[in-house]
Amino acid sequence: MAQNEFIEVKEFLSKIENSDSLLIKLNRHKFKNGSFDFSYSEFSRKIDFGYLQHRISVGKDFYTEFKLNFFSKDDVIKFGWISKYDSSEEKLSESENFKENQIDFRNYLNQHNAFYGSNLSHNEFKNQIITEYAVAFGCGYSGNYLSKESYQTQEYIDQKDIKSLKKLLTSFSPELQTLGAIGLTQLKSNDGNKIIRHLKNRKSVLFSCRGCSLSHDETFIQRIGLYE
Known part of the structure; x- marks a missing residue:
């Protein structure tokens, strides 16, 4: 253009x-x-x-x-x-x-x-608003696709990195918040329970993978329910 x-x-x-x-x-x-x-x-x-x-x-x-x-x-x-x-x-x-x-x-x-x-900065906030993140574990016809941020989250889970998962949970992006919540839930951590309850009540729509494709058809409470 x-x-x-x-x-x-x-x-x-x-x-x-x-x-x-x-x-x-x-x-x-x-x-x-x-x-x-x-x-x-x-x-x-x-x-x-x-x-x-x-x-x-x-x-x-x-x-x-x-x-x-x-x-x-x-x-x-x-x-x-x-x-x-x-x-x-x-x-x-x-x-x-x-x-x-x-x-x-x-x-x-x-x-x-x-x-x-x-402690989000001005630029971090702006970048999280305009960037398209995806909650995607094992997506696509092959079932092997992970978004970059989902791959990073899985590494945090494998390393039991509670600090990094809590930082995701306190992001602006609802997708990053969801990834943080998924990690903390899988590790059975009580850190962030208050925020997770708030996000359930907020019911924001997510960009996520359900089956083979990415779409905006899922809410936070639907996704986190898969891990509880």
């Missing part, structure tokens, strides 16, 4: 206030290079402190060109990023704010660190 198109889409998104209307307006808008062939919501999920986290994919000719990651509260977009997406490498190549609210961003981060007893 050309840089001028990236800037045009970013400026268009910056003027949208309501989360419920973003996808509709994006689908209807005629950009200089024409409309996009597809734009769809990957998820809108409940997180903490009354917020929702959203991810939208947009592209042409069957290829995703960029992804949107943003937070909303009471249907108002609070902060978010547009990221170029390299479909061949399946990774983000560049990210910029399309909606910037440093007060809300810092408030959420401070509340998170206080509630979970964590």
Whole structure:
């Protein structure tokens, strides 16, 4: 995607206030290079402190060109990023704010660190928002696929590394939190029981493997129930 198109889409998104209307307006808008062939919501999920986290994919000719990651509260977009997406490498190549609210961003981060007893930095928080993690053990038709973060979690379990598993549990990412909870549960550790109870009640949707494919069809309570 050309840089001028990236800037045009970013400026268009910056003027949208309501989360419920973003996808509709994006689908209807005629950009200089024409409309996009597809734009769809990957998820809108409940997180903490009354917020929702959203991810939208947009592209042409069957290829995703960029992804949107943003937070909303009471249907108002609070902060978010547009990221170029390299479909061949399946990774983000560049990210910029399309909606910037440093007060809300810092408030959420401070509340998170206080509630979970964590020490996430500004960059760690942002990276966990825009990065696509997966809870995937033995996925795919062969049953051998593990996501990078799931492989690392299995190593923590094998090493009985409670400290690293607790750090995962206090992450922002619901997928990383789930991996931490799985590890602590498998090791029959009582560390993090209060947080795990909270995550069960929150019921966030996860990007995880159920059978042969990855999808957003499973909640935390469904996944952790497999290990209890």
